[in-house]
Amino acid sequence: MFLLTLIAFLICFSAPTTGSQPAQPAKDIPEPPVVTPAPAQVQPTPPPSDAVVLFDGTSMDAWQHADGKPAQWTPDGKKDGAMTCKPGSGSILSKQKFGDIQLHVEFATPAKVEGEGQGRGNSGVYIQNRYEVQVLDSYQNKTYPNGQCGAVYLQHVPLANACRKPGEWQTYDIVFRAPRFKADGSLEKPGSLTVFHNGVLIQDHVEIKEPTGGGDKGTGDGPIHLQDHGNTVKYRNIWVRPLGSK
Numbered sequence: 001m002f003l004l005t006l007i008a009f010l011i012c013f014s015a016p017t018t019g020s021q022p023a024q025p026a027k028d029i030p031e032p033p034v035v036t037p038a039p040a041q042v043q044p045t046p047p048p049s050d051a052v053v054l055f056d057g058t059s060m061d062a063w064q065h066a067d068g069k070p071a072q073w074t075p076d077g078k079k080d081g082a083m084t085c086k087p088g089s090g091s092i093l094s095k096q097k098f099g100d101i102q103l104h105v106e107f108a109t110p111a112k113v114e115g116e117g118q119g120r121g122n123s124g125v126y127i128q129n130r131y132e133v134q135v136l137d138s139y140q141n142k143t144y145p146n147g148q149c150g151a152v153y154l155q156h157v158p159l160a161n162a163c164r165k166p167g168e169w170q171t172y173d174i175v176f177r178a179p180r181f182k183a184d185g186s187l188e189k190p191g192s193l194t195v196f197h198n199g200v201l202i203q204d205h206v207e208i209k210e211p212t213g214g215g216d217k218g219t220g221d222g223p224i225h226l227q228d229h230g231n232t233v234k235y236r237n238i239w240v241r242p243l244g245s246k
Contacts (some may be wrong), residue, residue, distance in 0.1 A: 023154035023210070025144035032145065035160040037198030040168040044081060044106055044237035051104075051239040054094050054224065057081025063092045063226075073226075082108070082236040085123060091228045093129060097221040100243040103127065103174040108234045109137035111167025115231075117143040121166065122229040124153065124212075127176045128222030132212040133195055133203075135233060139163040150202040152193055153212050158202035169236070170198055175243075179208060181219040 047053055054062045060083065063071035072089040076082055109121025121137030131152065138149035138161055145151070150158035150172075164170050172195060179191035195203035211217055226235060 023146075025154065026146045026157070027144045029145055029157065031142075032148075032158050032160050032202075035162045035200050037162045037164060037200055040164055040170065040198075042169075044169075045104075045171075047104065047237070047239040048241065051241050052096065053239045054096070055083060055235065055238040057083075057236055062094055062096065064095055065090045065092060080234065080236060082234040084232050084234050085226070085228050087228060087230045087232065089228060091126075091225055093223040093225045095223070096240075097223050098128065098240060098242060099178045099221045101127070101174075101176050102241040102243060103172070103176065103224065104237065104239050105172045105174070105235065106169055106237045107135055107172070108169050109135070109166050110232050113137070113166050116141060118147060120231070121233055122227075122231050123233040124225075124227035124229065125172060125174070126212065126225035126227065127174070127193070128178065128216075128218075129225045130211040130216045130218070130222060131176075131191070131193065131208050132227070133172060133174060133193065135227070137163070137166050139165050150195060150197045152195075152203060152206060152208070155209050155212075156193075156203055156206045158195075158197070159204065160197075160200055160202055162197040162200035162202060164198060172197060177243075178221075179219075185219055 060071045071092040073083045073086050105125055120141050123135040124132040126132045134151045134153045136149040145157040146154050149163050175194040177192045180189040182188045191208040192205050193203050194205050
């Protein structure tokens with residue numbers, strides 16, 4: 001009887017556990033090929049007529065910090081029509097929340113190269129304050145592939161490295177389909193992301209596995225979140241087209 005009990009105990013505690021494990025940097029996988037995109041546009045592309053404009057260079061009224069205080073990032077008026085992350089002030093969130101969307105964002109990592117890897121031009125675009133498309137200066141800057149520019153952070157490596165040079169304007173065009181949940185809050189259907197970086201397809205309807213970093217696990221609409229990661233990344237021409245349920 002003692003022997004049988006001991007065997008049962010060992011089986012129980014040596015069996016592999018189930019459930020999702022936290023996503024980790026993947027260093028031993030192939031890097032995506034480098035693709036040279038079309039030259040950067042000096043002036044931003046005007047939004048379509050039905051877009052919700054979140055930033056046009058003139059006002060930060062559509063944005064706030066997580067605590068509800070006014071956004072402290074710095075707009076530069078008519079110079080570039082841009083706002084610059086103010087390191088240490090915290091990430092900013094759109095006041096408006098969204099479900100399924102088409103999102104356009106233009107960004108520029110610092111022209112003066114400082115640091116390397118994840119310390120170089122780091123920021124991020126979070127959809128619904130949950131799912132991050134990484135912003136990073138990945139132009140001739142090696143890091144783990146599932147954390148480079150265009151990665152769905154720690155979940156999906158981009159199909160290509162389509163980065164422009166530091167300081168040049170770049171674009172993300174993102175189609176997001178939100179996860180569907182049952183009445184009890186359990187997942188019915190995973191969400192997905194399609195991402196074009198500088199006109200190059202880098203994420204092709206990839207399935208969202210979990211919120212980035214184990215963060216907000218809410219089931220409703222959420223804001224667009226631009227990350228303060230300590231680098232003076234610029235953003236401009238941010239607009240959203242809400243999409244009907246598919």
